[in-house]
Amino acid sequence: MTLSPSLHQRLGIELPILQAPMAGAQDSALAIAVSRAGGLGALPCAMLSLEAMGEELAAFRAATSTPLNVNFFCHVPPEPDSGVQARWHKALAPFFAEFGLDIDAVTQGPGRRPFDHQACEVLEPFRPEVVSFHFGLPDAVLLERVKAWGATVLSTATTVEEARWLEAQGADALIVQGLEAGGHRGMFLSEEITTQMGTLALLPQVRDAVDLPLIAAGGIADASGVAAARALGADALQIGTALLCCPETTISAIHRRALQSEAARHTALTNLYSGRPARGIVTRLMRELGPMAEVAPAFPLATSAIAPLRAAAEATGSGDFSPLWAGQNASRCRPIPAADVIAELAVGM
Template sequence: MDHRTQGDRMQLAQWLNIDFPLIQAPMAGSQDSRLAIAVSNAGGLGSLPCAMLTPEALHASLQEIQAETRRPYNVNFFCHETPTPDAQREAAWRQALQPYYDEFGIDPADIPTGPGRAPFSPEFADVLQDFKPPVVSFHFGLPAPDLLARVKSWGSKVLSSATTVEEALWLEKHGADAVIAQGLEAGGHRGMFLTDDVTTQIGTFALVPQLVKALNVPVIAAGGIADAAGVKAAMALGAAGVQIGTAYLLAEESTISAIHRAALKSEAARHTALTNLFSGRPARGIVNRFMREMGPLSALPPAFPLAPAGMTPLRTQAEAQASGDFSPLWSGQHVNTSLGESAAEITKSLAQAFAA
């Protein structure tokens, strides 16, 4: 599939062998295989986030998907480089969190360190080889050439996220079959990987036409799209399809907490911001007490993905008291609570954009 076919709104659907050019965004920590299965069975492309899974858990999840759907699905991985732990930086972060530890009676000496998210690796590739998923997508770039070649050898189509024209061109040059244009409105982690400068990040409807003009591979719009009208607008700008995240957080199949679900349905969801406090990397979430008091972007958190270790006990204690003050309440800038209760209903509502 090439740039010349993007004028046909159903080309991406045909290429992916799905009913609608609609992809459910993979959301690590907020879903499991059930959401992916439901979206795929409804005619979209369901996605399984794998960054927080062990190879064993990945194998089990893929077995579940293949047992419950015969439709195409996507598996998603991060491509970050695991940093070397910095004891001095970790100590400074724990010191900054000390007043909150005191508030909840937490002893920081009892808190373990270590990453909570793993990048794509040969071990994950070994698992995938047995399943040969139809689509494999990546965040934060692409894996090493040898790993990418393995994925492509199975016939899997490769997608990856870009937040700038430069990133999109890099992805196309290095083997992505299609590029997800992740606008600034999108919830969760920014897919930025060529720069740490958040001022380079632009909105979806500014990014999409620039990528359509610059690339010879399909462009998939993501960020701030929460209804059929938004889907139509993205397609009118030349997108070959859309990727939807926040809307699916409200599906009954998502695994978010009751606190997170209530926040998405409240007026608090009108105010989101990019923050690196929860993971060490910029991600969009609903502004809460911790973000307000620490400032949403800070030089203090350890490098991604080491920051969550220090935050986890605070989140656990606060959520036990029915508070989301220390939780990453991921959300895009447009929350729509009227699409339906189930993933199938949400998919059907969004797919109205493709009705004749």
Template sequence: MSTLLSLLQTELPLIQAPMAGTQGSRLAAAVSQAGALGSLPAALLSPEALKAELERLQASCRPYNVNFFCHTPPVTDPARDAAWRTRLSHRFDAEFGTDLRNAPGGAGRVPFTAEAAALLAHFRPPVVSFHFGLPAPALLQAVKNWGAVVMSSATTVAEARWLQAHGADVVIAQGLEAGGHRGHFLDDDLSLQLGLMALLPQVVDAVTVPVVAAGGMADARGVRAAMALGASGVQVGTAYLLCPEADTSTVHRRALASPAAAHTALTNVFTGRPARGVLNRVMREMGPLADEAPRFPLATSALAPLRAEAEARDNGDFSPLWAGQAAPLSRPLPAAELTRALAAGLVA
């Protein structure tokens, strides 16, 4: 624990998971002010928006983390995209008045780039984390040049070893329970991925860098269990989505606070890559895992008009309601109060 604290420069070995689309600098700053490490997700931010968010975080004068995806953008497959849109159109256009076959395309989430690295260098964030592996060596070195601590997610022991060998200072062991996108990058086979209770001790034994546990923790009991299995710290995401400082949508908050939160599933229908969320109508009818979905992140644009129309009707059946399996344990607490409650699990 002491090694992790010295790396993160925080009072607590707790990290708020970066959650693109549902939070910004407001939540990250509140968590950092409470003594943990707040995280800013950058995958959906333009350079201008990222700069503005970093300026707000810098003003908080507390350590923080900036998170990026580092996937390789796929080559567009027009036939696959058209087939997916046609299937969606036949199923939902008449009901919602949409035209999904002709919905505008878009890149969706963007990976870490040289432009982002140059922008970050101006702010020199103390921690930078990645999802889906690590960026190219030159980009990673650019981050390390100002002394940033580098973290990344592993869903298998092989990925944890790879991350340590390629320059990660901290490995985040992401159990299968975790909400949002799976961090796998060496193999797409979901059967290789383990629940946190099985994954965490194996990763701890396999690497020498600090290991942070992620997935299935929403209160002090989960934190205590992860620390007992050898974690140097924990990363919590879903529990923070009900905080007033989060930007979680109305339909998403309602789902998290309802009995529906007890049933989550991995799905690729929203983005093209497996991610865990509360089971809803579009997941049931189109997946949850659909071989026809365009490659990540190209699937995002096809559903966008349907999601917008449904949310305008206060309907979350076409929205990505990202959540981990411990979602029913979440409570609508201010971020500082939740952070203190989680920290109680650090005491033996």
């Protein structure tokens, strides 16, 4: 039996529209704006320190009494491999030389933090209504701890097999992420890119396979896209790219210009910026090394060596080495308030 008719009421929101948590592109301001407009605001926590997480949660609670989704990654941090790192540095060395940078000075940064008990300690006093995960689910003990304060648990499925796995492991609802979606793929049962399919192909197959509420994500940017996803079985929609140019985001001027240019029509999956497949606007780095390169170290170890190149290029006004995350449909990226984007999408309900 499906719980689909009451998903947004269950989440405590007026509209079945969820803001995609976009690490590195937003803080609590976007979550507050979306929540005040009737949707579910999200706070991406994978790149936040514990202290920063607490500050952002406090800022949200001070601004609104509406529900909040906090999002985390569930990856297993890899062990650094000196051979892999050496090959990665060799591939990047010509770019470092171009900017007069010393690649030997690159140190391994903190990367992305997977969900753990320390994060739970910060979350529990705030009791966020929704906790969502990328790359699977945390272990059973952590999952039970989250559910103990009444949180609804969401996770991302990119295949039917992942949807079934998440249902069996205790997810309350699924974010069905089509291949069109910007940012990191939520894939976790396989690393094979050919298993990934578009939203409108994936959604009805997952609908037939599980009895959980489904949240469609990927390529939905306007009211007609909302209506199409709803017709194929989506109980709610998750919107990311369409919100990126809103004044409430924190993306750079370079990223904003790219999203509103012809360049945004050409996106690709790439592992160069983090080590995992993620969709973004094609950049010089992606063209010259190939968007999916075997030489890139495992997630999130690719990040630290890219950071100096990104900073040097952006100082000249270039996004050649920047992760310009975007989905395949950036056609509605405009510098308008997030509330206006939500209102336009709601017409398709």
